[in-house]
Amino acid sequence: MRYLDDSVLFSLRLSLQVAAVSTVLVAVSGIGIAYVLARKDFRGRGLLDMMVTLPLVLPPTVTGYYLVMLFGRNGLIGRYLYELTGWSIMFTWYAAVLASYVVALPLMIKTARAAIESVDPNLVNASYSLGHSEAETFFRVVLPLSRRGIIAGTVLSFARALGEFGATLMLAGNIPGRTDTMPIAIYTLTSSGEWTAANFMVLLLTLVSGFFIYTTNRARAV
Amino acid sequence: MGLTVDLQKEVKGFTLDVSWRAEDGITVLFGYSGSGKSMTLQMIAGLMRPDSGSIRLNGGVLFDGSHGVDIPPQRRPLGYVFQDLALFPHMTVRENILYGAGRLCRDERRVRAEELIRLFRLGGIEGSLPSEISGGQRQRVALARALIRRPEALLLDEPFSALDNPIRVEMRRLLSRIREDFGIPIVLVTHDIIEACTLADRIVVYAGGRVRQAGPPGEVLGNPAGPDVEMLVSAAGTAGLQLPAGLHLN
Numbered sequence: 001m002r003y004l005d006d007s008v009l010f011s012l013r014l015s016l017q018v019a020a021v022s023t024v025l026v027a028v029s030g031i032g033i034a035y036v037l038a039r040k041d042f043r044g045r046g047l048l049d050m051m052v053t054l055p056l057v058l059p060p061t062v063t064g065y066y067l068v069m070l071f072g073r074n075g076l077i078g079r080y081l082y083e084l085t086g087w088s089i090m091f092t093w094y095a096a097v098l099a100s101y102v103v104a105l106p107l108m109i110k111t112a113r114a115a116i117e118s119v120d121p122n123l124v125n126a127s128y129s130l131g132h133s134e135a136e137t138f139f140r141v142v143l144p145l146s147r148r149g150i151i152a153g154t155v156l157s158f159a160r161a162l163g164e165f166g167a168t169l170m171l172a173g174n175i176p177g178r179t180d181t182m183p184i185a186i187y188t189l190t191s192s193g194e195w196t197a198a199n200f201m202v203l204l205l206t207l208v209s210g211f212f213i214y215t216t217n218r219a220r221a222v
Numbered sequence: 223m224g225l226t227v228d229l230q231k232e233v234k235g236f237t238l239d240v241s242w243r244a245e246d247g248i249t250v251l252f253g254y255s256g257s258g259k260s261m262t263l264q265m266i267a268g269l270m271r272p273d274s275g276s277i278r279l280n281g282g283v284l285f286d287g288s289h290g291v292d293i294p295p296q297r298r299p300l301g302y303v304f305q306d307l308a309l310f311p312h313m314t315v316r317e318n319i320l321y322g323a324g325r326l327c328r329d330e331r332r333v334r335a336e337e338l339i340r341l342f343r344l345g346g347i348e349g350s351l352p353s354e355i356s357g358g359q360r361q362r363v364a365l366a367r368a369l370i371r372r373p374e375a376l377l378l379d380e381p382f383s384a385l386d387n388p389i390r391v392e393m394r395r396l397l398s399r400i401r402e403d404f405g406i407p408i409v410l411v412t413h414d415i416i417e418a419c420t421l422a423d424r425i426v427v428y429a430g431g432r433v434r435q436a437g438p439p440g441e442v443l444g445n446p447a448g449p450d451v452e453m454l455v456s457a458a459g460t461a462g463l464q465l466p467a468g469l470h471l472n
Binding site for chain 1: 267268269294295296297298300302304306308310311312321322324325367368371
């Protein structure tokens with residue numbers, strides 16, 4: 001196939017890689033945060049809830065802007081990282097992972113939290129009174145019973161990460177052969193009028209996203 | 223020995239202030255819904271924290287407000303059967319029962335599980351999910367799960383309220399059997415006076431978050447502490463309940 005040249009393949013692979021890594025991070029931390037928000041009462045709970053929901057409603061460019069302020073070479077955290085190691089996350093594929101992570105996290109938290117909240121609190125109490133610790137109860141009762149919601153959240157996060165554009169552009173830039181994920185490559189191709197290649201990439205991205213959602217919906221229905 | 227309870231708790235305008243004692247055998251906490259019976263059980267199990275008071279079981283302290291002792295629910299040697307049973311829907315009957323056996327060693331768990339499956343006539347459905355078995359069977363699974371780790375007391379929150387009458391009779395018989403076999407204090411919450419009288423060695427009458435009267439069923443029925451208790455237990459008379467010789471309802 002003549003469209004499957006190196007740059008298209010690179011973008012496809014990079015996109016899948018970024019989405020996969022960020023989804024793993026989103027799943028692990030998102031389930032943890034969702035559990036804490038669903039079951040714990042503490043000072044600052046409302047604030048945490050708001051902060052992890054914000055990326056859902058803010059334009060990705062604004063989320064990206066905050067991330068640059070935090071992790072940029074002169075950023076609040078990035079500055080020290082650069083001083084210590086001479087390395088900055090900016091314009092690397094890690095930056096694309098970070099951007100996808102932050103943007104996809106709210107989807108995971110919202111879905112997983114609803115699922116965890118729907119687990120009958122009596123089952124949790126029963127587990128405690130049968131001698132099981134909170135951690136054991138989480139893994140043997142709460143997690144299996146909120147499995148569906150967590151799977152749904154993971155797939156949504158993956159699809160969102162795969163399609164992430166705005167924050168990624170701010171943080172990772174548009175460096176051909178390094179940080180041009182599919183959405184960014186599509187933007188570049190469109191701006192320079194390369195319609196044939198753009199069409200192909202758009203179709204590919206749609207098919208890949210559609211495939212993941214379709215297979216997961218089927219898996220959940222069984 | 224036995225279970226000694228002395229609890230105070232205030233929640234949303236409701237004040238609970240109760241004190242009673244349960245020996246081996248069946249102690250029934252009896253009263254209208256909302257009189258604080260289930261709340262008492264939750265506090266004994268460590269699932270709700272009392273404002274003050276103490277809970278002692280066989281000489282051990284489970285809770286003591288004035289000394290800051292509050293043993294977590296995991297380490298209270300109790301069996302607790304919830305009102306809705308709280309069976310784990312994703313585990314089979316056997317897995318549900320074994321889930322209660324955490325502290326026992328592996329062989330003992332297996333042996334105990336088989337024993338209880340036999341005692342509660344659950345043979346043949348060990349591999350079924352709770353959603354696939356009858357209400358009476360679910361009830362027996364919940365009891366087996368609560369008893370597998372040899373608790374020092376058994377707490378039952380309205381355990382038979384969702385069952386049809388013939389099964390209730392069967393469950394009462396089973397409970398008498400548990401009473402004989404296990405020799406531990408059994409605390410049963412109910413708002414059904416018939417159930418209270420047929421099962422209880424001792425009745426503790428709750429009203430508005432306080433204990434109005436405590437004693438053997440005959441005494442409570444025959445000699446109610448006041449008009450409110452008389453009202454509460456009057457259904458027993460109309461149901462033609464047999465009273466011990468020498469007692470009669472007013």
